[in-house]
Amino acid sequence: GIQVEQSPPDLILQEGANSTLRCNFSDSVNNLQWFHQNPWGQLINLFYIPSGTKQNGRLSATTVATERYSLLYISSSQTTDSGVYFCAVERPTGFQKLVFGTGTRLLVSP
Amino acid sequence: GAVVSQHPSRVICKSGTSVKIECRSLDFQATTMFWYRQFPKQSLMLMATSNEGSKATYEQGVEKDKFLINHASLTLSTLTVTSAHPEDSSFYICSALPAGGKRSTDTQYFGPGTRLTVL
Numbered sequence: 001g002i003q004v005e006q007s008p009p010d011l012i013l014q015e016g017a018n019s020t021l022r023c024n025f026s027d028s029v030n031n032l033q034w035f036h037q038n039p040w041g042q043l044i045n046l047f048y049i050p051s052g053t054k055q056n057g058r059l060s061a062t063t064v065a066t067e068r069y070s071l072l073y074i075s076s077s078q079t080t081d082s083g084v085y086f087c088a089v090e091r092p093t094g095f096q097k098l099v100f101g102t103g104t105r106l107l108v109s110p
Numbered sequence: 111g112a113v114v115s116q117h118p119s120r121v122i123c124k125s126g127t128s129v130k131i132e133c134r135s136l137d138f139q140a141t142t143m144f145w146y147r148q149f150p151k152q153s154l155m156l157m158a159t160s161n162e163g164s165k166a167t168y169e170q171g172v173e174k175d176k177f178l179i180n181h182a183s184l185t186l187s188t189l190t191v192t193s194a195h196p197e198d199s200s201f202y203i204c205s206a207l208p209a210g211g212k213r214s215t216d217t218q219y220f221g222p223g224t225r226l227t228v229l
Contacts, residue, residue, distance in 0.1 A: 035220075041201060043154075043220040086153065096142070096207055096218060100154040 002027045004089055004101035012107045013077050021072040021104045023087035031090035032063055033098070034072050038083045046072070046085075077108045111137050114206050116221035123194055124229055131189045131224045133204030139184035140206035144218065145177075148201040160187040184209060194228040201225050 003026040013019055025032070034046040047054050047061040049070065054061055058077075063070040070087055084105050088098040113136040123129050133143055141162045146154040158168045158179050166179035176198075178190040187206075191198050202225075205218040 041148075041203070041223040041225075043203065043205075045217060045220075048217065088154075096144070096216070097156055097159065098144075098154075098218070099156070100146075103153050105151075 002029070002089060002091060002099050004087060004099055006085075006087060006101040006104050008104060009102065010105045010107075012109065015077060015079060015108055015110050017077050017108075018073070018075045019077060019106070021074070021085050021106075023070040023072070023101050025068050025070075025087075025089050025101075027068075027092060028065070029089040029092070031096075031098075032070055033088050034061055034070070035086045035088060035100075036081075036083050037086060037103075043086075074106075077106075079108050079110055082106055082108050112208070112217075112219045113137055114204065114219045114221040116202075116204060116224050118224060119222065120225045120227075122227045122229065125195055126193055128190055128192045129194055129226060131191070131202055131204075131226070133187045133189070133206070133221050135185045135206040135208075135219070138206070138219075139209040140187075141184060141209045142207040143181060143187040144205045144207075145179065145187075145189050146203045146205070148203060148223075150201075154203060191226065194226070196228045199226055199228045 005024045036044045051065045058075045060073045084103045087101040091097045117132045143160040145157045158166045160166045160181040162181045168174045181187040203223045204221045
């Protein structure tokens with residue numbers, strides 16, 4: 001099945017710093033999303049981005065589908081950005097059946 | 111809008127008992143709901159797809175007799191962990207796909223999760 005790897009696995013930042021999170025996937029995909037899981041476990045959709053670039057405030061994401069990777073940029077990080085960031089892709093043979101990546105655990109300290 | 115709730119948020123039970131977890135879409139109808147399991151410091155794994163009015167489809171390696179899913183209405187799906195064992199302790203998360211969703215671009219909305227501890 002499709003493999004989704006994220007790097008780095010852990011990241012510690014000082015408030016105000018910028019960071020880039022990476023998601024590599026092993027097969028062509030129709031659907032790639034980025035999620036933030038807050039410390040209480042709630043998943044929040046950040047981006048639907050199977051290709052191209054999108055921006056939403058301090059966050060932006062770029063997916064290069066032909067090279068099978070996606071990047072999530074966080075600028076001017078805040079303590080509320082802490083949590084786990086997941087990318088997820090739709091299985092080629094399963095409508096809306098998401099395969100989640102390994103995750104990046106982010107801690108932003110004041 | 112697009113709120114999904116889960117109940118209970120936390121549950122502790124004894125080994126051998128059964129536990130029911132509810133997933134509700136509060137402000138939309140969902141013909142399809144998904145159940146995920148997340149072990150501590152790990153990723154989410156899809157367990158099963160719940161379709162209103164029909165049998166659930168389970169992912170490979172998930173025991174359908176152990177994890178019973180019922181999607182009896184357009185706003186409610188339930189997951190029952192039968193004869194629970196300590197290894198079933200996990201964080202269970204549901205998501206709901208608004209009715210009529212047929213495209214990969216449609217968004218699943220996630221519940222807040224249920225933490226199950228089996229003693």
